[in-house]
Amino acid sequence: MNHKIKILSIGILFLMLSCTTYTIPPENFKDQFTKSDKSKMNEVVVNNPLLYKDFKYSSNDIEYLTVYDKKGKEMKIRNSASLEMRVTLLDGKRKYFYFDTVILENDSLKGGKSRFMPGLNNVVPYDQIVKIEVQEGGKNYYYKKN
8 A cells, every 4th residue: 555655646746747837928929939930830730638539730940948937937838739827917817828939910919718719719908918838738639730
């Protein structure tokens, strides 16, 4: 029984370490996105871990994102198909996105909130954002070669 507890403890620790959440100040995020060219969206194909049909959609051209860990240390993380983003608004509500679908257009943040329902998007007025967080969601999504 003690052996099972050790294995479970190691598994929980691994899960906690693999889901590190990073923050990006909204003004810093906007600076990074204004360097992006939304006309250079890339068509990507992403696997479907449930083994149905692969997903095909337009992805932003951000390769790396500058983020901050919980101690305030600046880091760069690579954009990926499983990178998730959570935005907290002035009214306390939260909106969720897959980071690679996010674009900044007409002072609004737009992006997909579901892989399974491609038309399901969130649109958030940028001036309502108080906090942006990203994390590698741990989902088994990855880009496939076109």
